[in-house]
């Protein structure tokens with residue numbers, strides 16, 4: 001039941017066509033160029049014309065060949081649907097993994113489908129998500145295929161997607177308080193310092209992070225935190241050039257601005273995010289492991 005005409009398979013076929021011409025250095029590069037013109041799923045690939053492909057440097061006849069590959073429909077899908085209709089009355093342990101993934105809701109970790117997935121894959125990372133937090137079937141099935149082929153190392157990334165364990169997912173990643181980087185913002189607010197940091201641009205939050213890191217304010221002093229928040233959120237705080245737009249903050253804390261610029265130059269800016277499910281025992285996580293936001 002492995003998909004033959006899905007997104008990744010099509011990209012792989014197309015890359016094979018291009019390989020002898022060395023138009024792209026690697027599959028990853030090809031995929032990244034495709035995603036820049038919007039080719040991020042099967043549906044958008046189907047819309048690609050050969051002119052589109054010429055636009056990214058593919059010679060005309062190869063472009064026509066690839067456009068045909070992208071347009072191919074999954075002829076197996078009708079048969080698959082009939083299979084699925086029969087399967088659904090059988091015990092869940094007999095279901096093919098594709099059907100499980102189609103029926104499972106990642107937000108219901110205690111549903112029978114999710115429990116069955118967990119049973120099959122345990123702590124192996126196999127699940128990829130779409131941007132709307134639904135399962136990405138194409139990539140997930142590919143990863144599972146790779147694992148079945150004998151890959152023993154957990155894949156952290158595959159086909160530009162982060163790969164998660166069953167039961168985990170991108171919704172666990174929350175913005176963090178810039179003054180308490182281990183505390184997630186809930187509805188934009190830090191429960192420790194009581195400030196709604198989400199009102200600030202990420203750039204400004206990063207400057208605030210360096211202010212805290214250098215202990216230029218006492219983060220346990222409420223008046224000092226409030227004053228800092230006020231200063232950071234005044235002025236043109238949400239322009240892309242937020243740092244420069246907020247002169248008061250920059251002039252008051254030049255060291256923090258220096259740290260920020262330095263980190264930016266080295267491409268080491270703090271992510272300022274927290275994985276709210278990272279600690280499986282709930283210890284150190286103020287909300288426990290199963291709290292939903």
Ligand SMILES: [Zn+2]
Nearest residue numbers: 177180190193
């Ligand atoms: Zn805080």
